[in-house]
Amino acid sequence: MKKHRYIPMTEQDQSDMLATIGADSVEELFSDIPESIQYNGTMPMSEALSEPELLKHMSELAERNAHFEQNPCFLGAGIYDHHIPVVINHMISRSEFYTAYTPYQPEISQGELQAIFEFQSYICELTDMKVANASMYDGATALAEAAALASGATRRKRIIVSKAVHPEAREILQTTAHGLGLEIVEVGFSNGVTNIDELKSSINEDTAAVLIQSPNFFGCIEDVRSIEPLVHEKKALLALSVNPLSLGLLESPGKLGADIVVGDAQPLGIPAALGGPTCGFFAVTEKLMRRIPGRVVGQTTDTDGKRGFVLTLQAREQHIRREKATSNICSNQALLALCASIYMSTMGKVGMQEVAQLNLNKSHYAAKQFSESGKLAFNAPFFNEFVVKLPEGTDVKTVNSKLIEKGYIGGFDLGYSYPELKGHMLLAVTERRTKDEIDGFIHELEEII
Numbered sequence: 001m002k003k004h005r006y007i008p009m010t011e012q013d014q015s016d017m018l019a020t021i022g023a024d025s026v027e028e029l030f031s032d033i034p035e036s037i038q039y040n041g042t043m044p045m046s047e048a049l050s051e052p053e054l055l056k057h058m059s060e061l062a063e064r065n066a067h068f069e070q071n072p073c074f075l076g077a078g079i080y081d082h083h084i085p086v087v088i089n090h091m092i093s094r095s096e097f098y099t100a101y102t103p104y105q106p107e108i109s110q111g112e113l114q115a116i117f118e119f120q121s122y123i124c125e126l127t128d129m130k131v132a133n134a135s136m137y138d139g140a141t142a143l144a145e146a147a148a149l150a151s152g153a154t155r156r157k158r159i160i161v162s163k164a165v166h167p168e169a170r171e172i173l174q175t176t177a178h179g180l181g182l183e184i185v186e187v188g189f190s191n192g193v194t195n196i197d198e199l200k201s202s203i204n205e206d207t208a209a210v211l212i213q214s215p216n217f218f219g220c221i222e223d224v225r226s227i228e229p230l231v232h233e234k235k236a237l238l239a240l241s242v243n244p245l246s247l248g249l250l251e252s253p254g255k256l257g258a259d260i261v262v263g264d265a266q267p268l269g270i271p272a273a274l275g276g277p278t279c280g281f282f283a284v285t286e287k288l289m290r291r292i293p294g295r296v297v298g299q300t301t302d303t304d305g306k307r308g309f310v311l312t313l314q315a316r317e318q319h320i321r322r323e324k325a326t327s328n329i330c331s332n333q334a335l336l337a338l339c340a341s342i343y344m345s346t347m348g349k350v351g352m353q354e355v356a357q358l359n360l361n362k363s364h365y366a367a368k369q370f371s372e373s374g375k376l377a378f379n380a381p382f383f384n385e386f387v388v389k390l391p392e393g394t395d396v397k398t399v400n401s402k403l404i405e406k407g408y409i410g411g412f413d414l415g416y417s418y419p420e421l422k423g424h425m426l427l428a429v430t431e432r433r434t435k436d437e438i439d440g441f442i443h444e445l446e447e448i449i
Contacts, residue, residue: 066404068272072437076385076428077217077412078139078166078264079272082245083355083432088269088342092335100334103297106310112334113309116297119281119337122344126247127261128254129283133294135337136280136329139241139264140169143211144176145282145293145327146239146260150209151182152326153291154237158206160185162194164216165241167417173211182208192220192378192387199227203234209260213241214250218426219363219385220378221250228257237288244268244281244340246383248356260284269343270336279336289313293327358431359384366429366438377424385428387414387421394449396425406444 014026023029030038049057073081092098096111103109103116116134123132136142147159159177161170163186170186177184187199194212203210210231214222224240231238239260240253245267247253253261266278284292290313298312347355363384370376370388377387388411390396400410415422429438 066409068409068432071404071407071409072433072441073409074411074427074429074433074441075409076219076430077426078168078266079275079278080267080384080428080430081272081432082267082269082430084269084271085343085346087346088339091342092338097338098335102331103311106308110309113297113311115338115341116332116334117299117309118345119341120297122341123244123281123283126244126252126344127242127258127281127283128252129258129261130286131289131292131296132281132283133292133296134332135265135334136262136282136294137331137333138276138278138280139262139266140166140172140280141329142262142264142280142282143169143239143241144173145329146241146262147173147182147209147211148176148180148327149260149284149288149291149293150237150239151180153288154208154235156206156208156236157181158183158185158204159209159211160187160199160202160207160236161211162187162189162199162213162216162222163418164189164192164194164218164220164222165211165213166217169213169241189216189218192216192218192380192382193222194227196223196226196230200230203230203236205234207231207234207236209237209239211239211241215243215246215383215385218378218380218387219382219428220380221383224253224256224258232257243383245352245356245359248352248354249360250383259288265337265340268340269346270339277333277336279333279340281337281340291326293329294332355431356383359429362431362433362438363429365435366427366433366442369438369442377421384430385426388425388427390423390425391449392423394423396423399425399445399448402448403441403444408441408444410445 018024068081100112103112106113119135120132124130136145151157159182161173161184174184185202187202188195193216212222212224212227214224216222228238237259238257239262240258242253242261242263244263244265261283263281264278265281270278282292292313295311296313297309300308300310302308344352360383363386367376367386375388377389390399396413396415403410411425411427414424414426
């Protein structure tokens with residue numbers, strides 16, 4: 001079996017190639033490398049495998065991983081286990097979509113351009129904003145770009161961000177700020193939401209933007225109506241990072257007065273895939289349209305009056321003078337944006353509301369089981385994530401190791417990112433979790449602790 005290798009190169013092929021280039025052996029090709037620095041011996045790896053043997057081996061390795069179909073998942077923290085309608089994989093597997101690249105030539109890219117246009121339209125409707133771009137790399141990148149846009153629009157350098165914003169997004173923000181010379185001011189939280197008093201005292205005439213996430217990293221819903229006037233009173237911009245699925249129930253950011261709305265579309269039909277890739281979205285008011293990063297696809301008509309699509313706005317430095325560019329974001333997540341578009345199209349308005357309601361109901365059912373034991377860390381309103389305080393001295397990492405032995409993927413250890421929350425676990429409960437799974441998880445967790 002091993003004679004039939006899955007790499008189609010025979011010994012005769014090798015001999016023919018060596019004869020063509022005038023070499024006697026493969027080793028001769030490396031004769032210029034001194035023997036003193038050559039590796040002499042056999043590399044510590046297995047022998048060559050046939051294709052059937054390799055497939056079996058890789059399948060065995062894959063089965064060692066804990067996965068959502070085998071282990072009920074209560075881990076969120078930015079990547080969630082949501083239902084993915086089967087039509088999504090069917091559609092994105094079409095070659096005209098998964099092989100499509102940047103649609104520079106509209107005459108041969110109408111399908112791809114329309115798909116992007118539909119994504120933009122869905123995001124605008126979902127967020128109640130005027131303009132959305134063709135997508136960003138992910139939600140964290142989008143938040144950093146929001147800070148850059150705000151600085152350019154206001155000609156100010158001070159960016160205020162809540163510590164309740166995803167810690168990885170804040171790290172990316174810090175990296176971006178370093179290159180742009182921005183001052184990042186972090187505001188603390190109280191009872192799981194941004195400390196309003198501290199925020200109010202931090203905003204001044206030098207503030208370009210205030211960055212808030214709602215639902216935030218702890219799953220809590222921020223009081224955006226109270227934050228908005230504080231921001232606009234100083235003529236700063238309000239940038240909101242949102243979970244798109246939560247907008248099936250919550251008031252839209254546009255109606256709450258947001259100037260910039262960003263987020264990650266992963267909950268909309270995009271698989272967790274070991275943490276990525278995902279797809280960020282970016283929407284703004286009409287006033288900020290020409291400062292939007294990336295590209296915007298627009299609808300037009302051709303010379304025959306037929307509907308068509310083109311790249312309308314492109315702010316990257318490759319297309320316009322570098323000093324006029326608003327961003328160096330060079331591409332977009334068209335295939336994953338298509339996943340989100342198909343999801344929103346499949347679910348429709350009613351479906352989005354129903355899924356959001358299921359997330360809310362199931363997470364609150366789970367939280368109630370803990371609250372009866374007095375273990376919830378915060379009592380602020382939440383969507384589908386909440387924080388549980390484990391007994392004093394309990395190690396979250398150890399608890400999660402024991403949970404996986406019981407067949408459950410546990411929550412996020414907040415002590416990694418928030419030392420003051422050591423011993424706290426962030427739990428996510430999505431529409432995929434059944435009552436039996438929730439009850440079983442809580443039972444095993446309480447047995448462990």
